[in-house]
Amino acid sequence: MALAFLVIANLGMSGFYASQLKLSEDITKVLPNNEQINKMSFVYSNSKFMDKVVFNISLKDSTSATNPDLLVDFTNQFTDSLAAKFIPRAIQSIDKAPDEAAILNTYELLYNNLPLFLNEADYAKIDTLISDEQIGRTLESDFKTLISPSGFVTKKMIRKDPLHFTRLALEKLKSFGISDNFELFQNHFLSKNHRNLLLIIIPAETNNTSVNEKLFEGIDQLITQLASDKFSDIHVEYFGNAVVALGNAQRIKKDIFITVSLAMLALIVFISFFFRKKRAFFLIFLPVVFGAIVALAMLYLFQSEVSAISLGIGSVLLGISVDYALHVYSHYRKHRNLTLLFKDISTPVILSSITTAAAFFSLHFINSKALNDLGLFAAVSVLGAALFSLLVLPHLLKSKKQTEPLHKKGWVDRLAVVPFDKNRWLKLGIVLLTILFFFLARQVSFDADMMKNSYMSDELKQAEQNLNTVTSLSKKTIYLVTPGKNTDQALHNNELAKRIIDSLQTVGIIRNATVINTLIQSKSNQEKAIKRWNDFWKTRKAGTINTLREKGSELGFKTTAFDEFYNLLNKEFTTLELAQASPLNTMLLNNYLIDTDSLDAVINVVKVDSKTADIEQVYSAFEKQDKIWVIDKRLLTSEFMKILNNNFNKLIFISLSLVFIILLLAYGRIELTILTMLPVIISWIWTVGIMGLFGISFDIFNVIILTFIFGLGIDYSIFIMRGLLQNYKYGKSDSSSYKVSVILSGITTLLGIGVLIFAKHPALRSIATMSIIGILSVIFITFSILPPVFKWLVSYQKGLRNRPVTLLDFLFSILAMSVFMLGA
Numbered sequence: 001m002a003l004a005f006l007v008i009a010n011l012g013m014s015g016f017y018a019s020q021l022k023l024s025e026d027i028t029k030v031l032p033n034n035e036q037i038n039k040m041s042f043v044y045s046n047s048k049f050m051d052k053v054v055f056n057i058s059l060k061d062s063t064s065a066t067n068p069d070l071l072v073d074f075t076n077q078f079t080d081s082l083a084a085k086f087i088p089r090a091i092q093s094i095d096k097a098p099d100e101a102a103i104l105n106t107y108e109l110l111y112n113n114l115p116l117f118l119n120e121a122d123y124a125k126i127d128t129l130i131s132d133e134q135i136g137r138t139l140e141s142d143f144k145t146l147i148s149p150s151g152f153v154t155k156k157m158i159r160k161d162p163l164h165f166t167r168l169a170l171e172k173l174k175s176f177g178i179s180d181n182f183e184l185f186q187n188h189f190l191s192k193n194h195r196n197l198l199l200i201i202i203p204a205e206t207n208n209t210s211v212n213e214k215l216f217e218g219i220d221q222l223i224t225q226l227a228s229d230k231f232s233d234i235h236v237e238y239f240g241n242a243v244v245a246l247g248n249a250q251r252i253k254k255d256i257f258i259t260v261s262l263a264m265l266a267l268i269v270f271i272s273f274f275f276r277k278k279r280a281f282f283l284i285f286l287p288v289v290f291g292a293i294v295a296l297a298m299l300y301l302f303q304s305e306v307s308a309i310s311l312g313i314g315s316v317l318l319g320i321s322v323d324y325a326l327h328v329y330s331h332y333r334k335h336r337n338l339t340l341l342f343k344d345i346s347t348p349v350i351l352s353s354i355t356t357a358a359a360f361f362s363l364h365f366i367n368s369k370a371l372n373d374l375g376l377f378a379a380v381s382v383l384g385a386a387l388f389s390l391l392v393l394p395h396l397l398k399s400k401k402q403t404e405p406l407h408k409k410g411w412v413d414r415l416a417v418v419p420f421d422k423n424r425w426l427k428l429g430i431v432l433l434t435i436l437f438f439f440l441a442r443q444v445s446f447d448a449d450m451m452k453n454s455y456m457s458d459e460l461k462q463a464e465q466n467l468n469t470v471t472s473l474s475k476k477t478i479y480l481v482t483p484g485k486n487t488d489q490a491l492h493n494n495e496l497a498k499r500i501i502d503s504l505q506t507v508g509i510i511r512n513a514t515v516i517n518t519l520i521q522s523k524s525n526q527e528k529a530i531k532r533w534n535d536f537w538k539t540r541k542a543g544t545i546n547t548l549r550e551k552g553s554e555l556g557f558k559t560t561a562f563d564e565f566y567n568l569l570n571k572e573f574t575t576l577e578l579a580q581a582s583p584l585n586t587m588l589l590n591n592y593l594i595d596t597d598s599l600d601a602v603i604n605v606v607k608v609d610s611k612t613a614d615i616e617q618v619y620s621a622f623e624k625q626d627k628i629w630v631i632d633k634r635l636l637t638s639e640f641m642k643i644l645n646n647n648f649n650k651l652i653f654i655s656l657s658l659v660f661i662i663l664l665l666a667y668g669r670i671e672l673t674i675l676t677m678l679p680v681i682i683s684w685i686w687t688v689g690i691m692g693l694f695g696i697s698f699d700i701f702n703v704i705i706l707t708f709i710f711g712l713g714i715d716y717s718i719f720i721m722r723g724l725l726q727n728y729k730y731g732k733s734d735s736s737s738y739k740v741s742v743i744l745s746g747i748t749t750l751l752g753i754g755v756l757i758f759a760k761h762p763a764l765r766s767i768a769t770m771s772i773i774g775i776l777s778v779i780f781i782t783f784s785i786l787p788p789v790f791k792w793l794v795s796y797q798k799g800l801r802n803r804p805v806t807l808l809d810f811l812f813s814i815l816a817m818s819v820f821m822l823g824a
Helices: 003-017 036-046 066-087 100-112 120-130 131-149 152-160 166-176 209-229 239-275 280-302 307-337 336-367 368-390 409-418 424-443 458-471 487-506 523-538 543-554 562-569 578-587 614-623 635-665 670-693 699-728 735-758 762-794 805-824
Strands: 023-024 053-059 093-095 181-185 188-189 196-203 234-239 305-307 476-484 510-514 593-594 600-608 630-633
Touching: 003 280, 023 409, 036 166, 036 234, 036 476, 036 593, 036 600, 036 635, 053 066, 053 239, 066 093, 066 188, 066 196, 066 209, 093 234, 100 166, 100 562, 100 578, 100 614, 120 166, 120 523, 131 152, 131 239, 131 543, 152 562, 166 510, 188 234, 196 209, 196 458, 209 239, 209 409, 234 239, 234 458, 239 280, 239 409, 239 670, 239 735, 239 762, 307 336, 307 699, 307 735, 336 635, 336 699, 368 614, 424 670, 424 762, 458 487, 476 614, 487 523, 487 600, 487 614, 487 735, 523 543, 543 562, 600 614, 614 630, 630 635, 635 670, 635 699, 670 699, 699 735, 699 762, 735 762
Parallel strands: 023 305
Antiparallel strands: 053 196, 053 234, 093 196, 181 188, 188 196, 476 600, 476 630, 510 600, 593 600
């Protein structure tokens, strides 16, 4: 009763704390903590530019006559509905082309602050525009425009800027456009062939898939509703980072639900059939549930929020927790004696759970928040399941004094007594294959390209392809980001980036670029720009004004016609605060600026041909610039590969070290420690060698499984070693019981994780492939190698040795043999 009360109380308390745990669906938390990766995460998490979701609106029948008015009509109703339903809860903003008022406001801003938007090339053009001949030609053109039925706005602009200096500033807006293939049409971006209209939205929380799931479900419903009303001829596609992230999350959820359902069904059938008990499945999975709840509670005590990704992977890895209940149940199935049960398996269960937990805990030393959470969750789950299996599960089994088996031997029992270790040809084959796999293992590389492990539906792939086609985005895009304590400092730092970009653009390496400093500069550069304007007009102002009056008078212009322009030339300009540039901010700049409490940044977008040489030249031009971040998939892939390599080596070293120390303390003999780890090391060579044979690469997902396989291998070795030691110490030949539980563990694990091979998501298939190869290798090697090597240590042809072979004996024998061979 006391034990039952403690278990129930523990479950209740753990369940309460576990329910308080908040799940984070931020997909960036799976990325390693590294300076370059953190920079990328900062930019992607805070940039509106990166958050964009682009809607490509067109006619379903691409061969039909164009109908831009229909596209605009649909888009207007669509955006109105989006704004009403989702702003600001799920959508931050909807970006359309600027309307006439916005364009006029932008013109006024550029005109009133003209010196701030001019460069040396512009002054060279102005020099030609203010020649007597050119002023005459320009005024003639202006006069024709004024007497034509042009709009009031155009006439007003001519009075303010008869020589069209402001056009030089307006030209700089072109680099901020969507594409040269698009033009403004009724406040929208319409392709020049009038077949595609683009609309852009910025989700409120790009990395929160739960929020975006509701958003895009609502958008799909809205599109369907509008199509059913009067827009049946309209076709809508959309693409963006948030959509890809949501597609991945949904695919993983679907795959896990389907595969876990299949696995549970298969496990229920197998376990119930094997143990011939209706409650067998329930009893075996009780420790798993207990361990998981305790682990969630423990996570809450250490941190209130945990990565949902880590728990998703962790739930898959919980299959290892089933092992301990299987060991208890399978031993009870044979002996029915709880006293004997405790005597036989308590030590190996405790030892294997500690070593497995240590292997999982080694994930805590990897630079990834999600993997840190996963390591803690899996380690605590394993320990909790092991304790429950030893302390609680036996009390749920009926203790009987009879020693006869509960059931007749089945195929698993018969498989357990197959003497793999006595087949010489098999042992020779293992040695030869191990040598072969050792060399093949060297061919396995790390694939840091996460896009290969990213899922996109056929519809999403088609949407991306169609969008690239209409926007001409086939060129390689590289983002150059300059940070600063505030926006002005970031703009100041960006001056260097602009100079390098301009130089690369001059020689043709960069094809086109969007640089924010062409529109807004730091205060110090604005002051220089104003001085440049004043210096330029010192010797030219009077002559230009006189020529304008003379030429204007000849054409019939009043002497006061261009007074506003004269005032512009005489104006005392001041620097422009970013807040004062609201027309530009609303239209363009906000997309290229990052403003946070801790750091601000400016984003430049450059496009190059997809030639390796050009890309490398861009990299090398910026690699030594500490104040300029290069954000690019290819560069990050290279950095990611280095991190994976380092983390992988660290993971192996820490796992092996922890397990070695624990086994050494438990056994007290280094020989037994090495022998227990030998099958794991050999199976590791086999696993990686088979990967090399079939061209399978390491990635961030299947590296996680290495810890799982390593933990399983140690478990299996410990239990087989327990049977061998009992036989050596007490003459009890009961190793088949341990082999049965190991086989059961392998089968249940393969059913639980191997079923992921049927998943559609590449990451889950990668996990399944690694699991199947690793688990089969571990079981086969453990059964085939451990018994004969142990037998060699303690016996010879005539019987047991007087004392087992020690490590020193072995080393001295090798040394003596070497001396003999060299002497010969």
